[in-house]
Amino acid sequence: MGGFLSELGKKLAERWLSLLVLPGALYLAVAATARALGHTHPFDLPRLTQQISAWANHPVTNTVGGQVVLLAAILVGAAAAGLVAQALGSLTERLCLAADWHTWPPPIRQLAARQTTRRRDRWTRAARTWHHHREQDAQALAHGQRTNPATRHAAERAMTRIAPEEPCRPTWSGDRLNAVAVRLERDHHLALATLWPHLWLVLPEETRTQITIARQNLTRATTLTAWALLYLPLTAWWWPAALITAALTLIGWARTRTATDTYALLLEATTRLHTSGLADRLGLNPTSPFTPETGDTLGLNATGPLTPEIGDTLTHHLTPTPPPPPPPPPTE
Known part of the structure; x- marks a missing residue:
């Protein structure tokens, strides 16, 4: 049981580190860079180095307690940014898959309905073209003739780029x-x-x-x-x-x-x-x-x-x- 719990804790720590802390730490680093450089000096590496040195030489960071607090703050901030990204990711996935778009708030629901209608109209035109080429190729094959399938395949790709079946969602x-x-x-x-x-x-x-x-x-x-x-x-x-x-x-x-x-x-x-x-x-x-x-x-x-x-x-x-x-x- 102890070995199982130890392995489980190790896997959870790895997932916590890879999914939350590392992307969050990168985000904090970019945020610090943005704060240090600004619009006027966007790629001034000496300026960034100087600012990092100033932060490192701050009296608070010269003590062990200050370093521990700083490290803890960075970990907490990185994890918090990761959690926010996970929450936004869930919202993004819901918008992307749009399985329940009929229940969305009215302004967004109307936009989704119009987008679905536009996609359905485009798909209908593309599907008619594809079926037309299919019927032509089938008739030619019934008379013992083989046609170049490139046009039919291009029409099929044009249809599936919109949707593989008749659209009923906005994405x-x-x-x-x-x-x-x-x-x-x-x-x-x-x-x-x-x-x-x-x-x-x-x-x-x-x-x-x-x-x-x-x-x-x-x-x-x-x-x-x-x-x-x-x-x-x-x-x-x-x-x-x-x-x-x-x-x-x-x-x-x-x-x-x-x-x-x-x-x-x-x-x-x-x-x-x-x-x-x-x-x-x-x-x-x-x-x-x-x-x-x-x-x-x-x-x-x-x-x-x-x-x-x-x-x-x-x-x-x-x-x-x-x-x-x-x-x-x-x-x-």
Whole structure:
């Protein structure tokens, strides 16, 4: 037990150091640089060195007690900045995925609705173009002719740059995750929100680890964008902070899209691969070879396909029953 607690404490300390203290310490260093140099001398290294030397030679920092207090203050300040970035990261992720944009406050909700409508109109035009090229290529193939697929592929890329499915959220990342639920409902009649908690419990450990890592990468990407918001106020004292803000914003945006796409791919692939095994374990797949004697407690050796009929049965089985109607009011 002592070794386990020691290892757990070590891992927690590493995560605390890497996620909060180090990025926060870098932020405090940039803030100190901004305060020391200002707009008039943005890259004056001798001036910065002189200011750091003045701080180091201050009477308070020449005592052991003062150094301890200074170090503690830096650690606390760095951790506080990291916590603020984590909180802003959660807000940034909520805005980026926009799963509940219908419940946002009125001004933001109206903006999100207009953005969703604009994206849906653009997607509809791009989808019509793509389907038109698909039909042309299919007709040519039916007559024994092969056409150059470059135009069709370009039309498909133009459509998926807007959204992989018809947009119903104001952001690409939100629609990318929503596309997983749309496709699973269309192809297999599965309600992902209902299915996923049950499927998660029977997934192999390696699969759950990969999905967890992908989800953490998405959180880190949105937190990076949150750090850009924290660096933005420093531009009031030091204009190069605007360059840091812009760089972090672009990197955070690119990483968020990449992490969202990876996470969505894993969700969809995992659901398609392992849902049949969950149906086998619940005894809802009539073609399943699963029996308690095989020892295949996860249903991983199932060979039956995931049909829409199984999806309907599984979704109905996992959906909680609605609450009963309330009793009628007493009559006088």
